Amino acid sequence: MADPKEAxxxxxxxxxxEMLAKQFSDLSKAKELGKKVVYTFVPGNLxxxxxxxxMLPVYPExxxxxxxxxxxxxxxxxxxxxxxYSEDVCTYVKCDIGMMLNGNIGPTGEKLPSPDLLLLSYTxxxxxxxxxxxxxxxxxxxxVAMLHTPYQEDGKITKxxxxxxxxxxKEEVIPKFEQVTGNIYDPERLSKMLENSVTAxxxxxxxxxxxxxxxxxxxxxxxxxxxxxPINTAFRGTDECVEYYKELYKEVNExxxxxxxxxxxxxxxxxxxxxxxxxxxPNWTNFREFWxxxxxxxxxxxxxxxTKVGGLYDTGFRHNPAEPLESLAKYCMGCYTNLxxxxxxxxxxxxxKEYKADGFLINSIKSCNSFSAGQLMIMRQIEQRTGVPVxxxxxxxxxxxxxxxxNIKNRLESYFQMLEQRxxxxxxxxxxx
Amino acid sequence: MKSLETILNECEHLAFDLNFTRAKEWKAxxxxxxxxxxxxxxxxxxxxxxxxxxxxxxxGAGDRKQIIKGDAxxxxxxxxxxxxxxxxxxxxxxxDFDGFMFPAICDCVRNLSGMFKLSKKGKFQRYFDYPQNFxxxxxGVFYEQEMEKVMDDMYAINKVxxxxxxxxxxxxxxxxxxxxxxxxxxxRQQYPWRLSAVETxxxxxxxxxxxxxxxxxxxxxxxxxxxxxxxEPMDNIRVVVSGSFCEQPPIGLIKSIEMAGCYIVxxxxxxxxxxxxxxxxxxxxxxxxxxxxxxxxxxxxSAFYDVGNPKGKRLVNLAKKxxxxxxxxxxxxxxxxxxxxxxxxQKECDEAQxxxxxxxxxxxxxxxxxxxxxxxxxxxxxxxxx
Numbered sequence: 154m155a156d157p158k159e160a161x162x163x164x165x166x167x168x169x170x171e172m173l174a175k176q177f178s179d180l181s182k183a184k185e186l187g188k189k190v191v192y193t194f195v196p197g198n199l200x201x202x203x204x205x206x207x208m209l210p211v212y213p214e215x216x217x218x219x220x221x222x223x224x225x226x227x228x229x230x231x232x233x234x235x236x237x238y239s240e241d242v243c244t245y246v247k248c249d250i251g252m253m254l255n256g257n258i259g260p261t262g263e264k265l266p267s268p269d270l271l272l273l274s275y276t277x278x279x280x281x282x283x284x285x286x287x288x289x290x291x292x293x294x295x296x297v298a299m300l301h302t303p304y305q306e307d308g309k310i311t312k313x314x315x316x317x318x319x320x321x322x323k324e325e326v327i328p329k330f331e332q333v334t335g336n337i338y339d340p341e342r343l344s345k346m347l348e349n350s351v352t353a354x355x356x357x358x359x360x361x362x363x364x365x366x367x368x369x370x371x372x373x374x375x376x377x378x379x380x381x382x383p384i385n386t387a388f389r390g391t392d393e394c395v396e397y398y399k400e401l402y403k404e405v406n407e408x409x410x411x412x413x414x415x416x417x418x419x420x421x422x423x424x425x426x427x428x429x430x431x432x433x434x435p436n437w438t439n440f441r442e443f444w445x446x447x448x449x450x451x452x453x454x455x456x457x458x459x460t461k462v463g464g465l466y467d468t469g470f471r472h473n474p475a476e477p478l479e480s481l482a483k484y485c486m487g488c489y490t491n492l493x494x495x496x497x498x499x500x501x502x503x504x505x506k507e508y509k510a511d512g513f514l515i516n517s518i519k520s521c522n523s524f525s526a527g528q529l530m531i532m533r534q535i536e537q538r539t540g541v542p543v544x545x546x547x548x549x550x551x552x553x554x555x556x557x558x559x560n561i562k563n564r565l566e567s568y569f570q571m572l573e574q575r576x577x578x579x580x581x582x583x584x585x586x
Numbered sequence: 587m588k589s590l591e592t593i594l595n596e597c598e599h600l601a602f603d604l605n606f607t608r609a610k611e612w613k614a615x616x617x618x619x620x621x622x623x624x625x626x627x628x629x630x631x632x633x634x635x636x637x638x639x640x641x642x643x644x645x646g647a648g649d650r651k652q653i654i655k656g657d658a659x660x661x662x663x664x665x666x667x668x669x670x671x672x673x674x675x676x677x678x679x680x681x682d683f684d685g686f687m688f689p690a691i692c693d694c695v696r697n698l699s700g701m702f703k704l705s706k707k708g709k710f711q712r713y714f715d716y717p718q719n720f721x722x723x724x725x726g727v728f729y730e731q732e733m734e735k736v737m738d739d740m741y742a743i744n745k746v747x748x749x750x751x752x753x754x755x756x757x758x759x760x761x762x763x764x765x766x767x768x769x770x771x772x773x774r775q776q777y778p779w780r781l782s783a784v785e786t787x788x789x790x791x792x793x794x795x796x797x798x799x800x801x802x803x804x805x806x807x808x809x810x811x812x813x814x815x816x817x818e819p820m821d822n823i824r825v826v827v828s829g830s831f832c833e834q835p836p837i838g839l840i841k842s843i844e845m846a847g848c849y850i851v852x853x854x855x856x857x858x859x860x861x862x863x864x865x866x867x868x869x870x871x872x873x874x875x876x877x878x879x880x881x882x883x884x885x886x887x888s889a890f891y892d893v894g895n896p897k898g899k900r901l902v903n904l905a906k907k908x909x910x911x912x913x914x915x916x917x918x919x920x921x922x923x924x925x926x927x928x929x930x931x932q933k934e935c936d937e938a939q940x941x942x943x944x945x946x947x948x949x950x951x952x953x954x955x956x957x958x959x960x961x962x963x964x965x966x967x968x969x970x971x972x
Binding site: 236237238239241242243244273275278279280282283284285287288289290297300303304306308313317320321325402465493494495497498517520522523526527528529530534547 | 589658659660661664668690691692693694696697698699700701703704705712713715717718719723724725727728731782797865888889891893896917919921922923925926927928929930932933946
């Protein structure tokens with residue numbers, strides 16, 4: 154077995170690392186390169202449009218989670234709290250503000266450029282709105298483009314909602330992009346990028362669905378958060394993004410052919426004991442310890458909702474190059490946290506059934522009401538509808554004060570015992586029949 | 587005319603009748619009548635009135651109901667308001683309500699709309715998505731469509747078609763209502779001892795549980811009573827309380843601030859009843875008038891996008907308008923909107939040299955000693971050194 158301190162990386166992860174290194178290097182040289190920088194959010198991101206204007210996107214959520222993984226977030230959060238931010242509020246926001254107060258150094262150690270534009274794609278999370286109102290005060294004079302994404306209140310996307318968003322894109326967002334960059338909106342360039350998006354989305358869905366195999370060749374949560382990186386952030390619409398998913402698909406396909414299990418930081422899993430569906434974001438401050446509890450127990454996450462925050466493609470949505478702005482609107486409205494609660498329950502139920510999961514687990518995040526409020530009801534509904542054992546743990550995104558390893562481990566061990574017990578009972582029942 | 591004491595007793599009872607007895611009695615008076623519950627902050631109540639409905643504000647269970655089931659639906663780090671409301675929904679309190687509106691103010695209230703859907707509580711459960719775009723041709727159009735959805739929801743129940751005449755009548759009634767409330771606040775600005783903040787709160791909260799016609803009658807009588815001298819002026823400072831626009835503070839908290847030597851000359855406790863500033867125009871089509879009012883005449887709160895018109899500045903202006911000596915930031919625990927706004931709003935107060943303090947509460951907070959001491963020290967420091 155490899156040294157546990159040295160994480161084992163799949164080839165696709167190395168490719169992604171290089172993509173990210175280039176991205177942050179470009180960001181650190183943005184001013185020299187004459188590139189304008191736009192800060193925006195992952196859910197409902199308009200990456201193709203941003204790139205079509207030759208701007209560089211920065212995602213404060215990603216900075217925050219990277220800070221969490223690099224053990225920097227605790228200090229940043231405390232600095233923001235000293236400024237008056239309450240202990241009760243979203244730690245992504247506090248981490249981002251704390252990072253800014255400490256020189257805005259990005260994950261590669263290079264300074265991130267200040268924004269030329271704040272693109273408030275207000276999708277699925279009310280706190281985004283507060284976050285950028287705060288940034289607007291902290292970066293005085295930087296324009297804000299607001300894109301309000303209507304919630305899927307009735308469990309569907311209506312024509313009126315699409316029209317509302319397209320009007321905002323045409324009259325609020327694109328004019329601000331033009332004003333900041335001096336470039337003119339080029340619909341053909343956007344459509345071309347959307348063609349790439351569609352190709353990447355096709356590969357992404359195929360990759361996710363590989364987890365229907367028994368054993369699953371991927372972990373769709375802990376490894377899934379890496380896999381989703383390019384398509385959910387700065388690369389969707391690019392050739393590199395297509396190449397990444399093509400490579401990843403090839404790699405996962407090989408694993409299926411060879412009957413291999415997912416790779417984790419300590420190597421390849423040897424046994425798939427439990428197949429789980431997970432709801433909610435992971436904890437980032439203790440990400441590896443958290444993951445280890447699962448793979449040590451032979452638990453594989455076969456589907457997760459968190460990997461759908463930046464776009465929900467496995468229910469059929471694809472960007473449409475023929476209707477670029479309408480398609481961006483529908484993409485935004487389709488992101489997971491913009492679904493209403495009954496839709497979320499239906500989706501989880503579908504995952505449990507289609508991926509033949511043994512259990513359903515919620516990682517409830519203190520900082521994230523968008524996910525967390527209502528999760529206890531989701532849990533009851535899923536239990537009633539599917540009969541699978543449900544588990545519930547609590548942690549936080551990037552505040553290390555809210556990650557209690559012993560508590561989480563205890564709860565998970567009990568949960569896995571319950572799953573084991575159920576398997577024995579089901580087997581006995583099968584034999585009796 | 588009733589005595590003020592009688593009115594105040596009635597209002598206190600109505601404000602905290604979590605069974606909404608008066609609203610249910612009203613509904614029983616006609617088979618076409620419907621009850622539509624709405625959560626904080628604001629909904630255009632006029633459209634409900636015009637559809638033969640009674641809009642009923644559901645401001646939470648406060649400290650008046652023991653939470654048993656509600657706690658099983660919410661994690662400890664989520665504010666108290668939704669757990670009280672789900673408790674009421676799972677109990678009998680909200681029986682006879684036909685539908686519910688959940689204004690787009692935060693993720694907790696948004697997801698509560700889904701919990702009502704999953705529980706099949708009421709015949710409709712409408713998340714009322716406020717546009718955060720304030721261009722009348724973009725956000726305005728969207729807002730009008732949102733109102734139409736609610737009208738369709740109500741029509742499906744009682745088959746009452748909302749007419750322009752009915753809407754104009756409702757607009758007029760609510761214009762009167764808001765004017766009378768503002769008159770009370772204006773009188774209190776000059777003579778805050780004539781009606782305490784607690785009494786004012788009871789009067790406003792009672793108003794969201796009864797027909798607007800009845801509330802207008804009560805308000806008129808209150809205005810008449812407090813236009814005459816009542817009570818004794820005290821050596822108190824004058825404060826604006828900000829941050830309690832959704833989950834409501836317990837009465838004990840408001841009382842503690844007053845007893846600590848602070849006249850609350852403005853607040854955002856029952857903000858929905860005061861949301862629209864000034865009259866709604868009756869000279870254009872009624873839905874357009876309601877839309878224009880939302881776009882152009884809304885007051886400020888943490889639930890609304892404010893770039894271009896920052897709420898910190900608007901709070902400072904309000905404090906100046908009311909000749910306030912200070913601002914008390916009083917937000918519910920775990921209220922992301924209010925608490926994320928607080929640092930920047932405090933900064934605005936600092937720049938305007940307006941002293942301020944802050945604390946957090948739950949709607950069922952039972953201990954006020956610390957808050958009273960904090961408010962008392964604040965009051966003393968202003969009296970001694972301001």
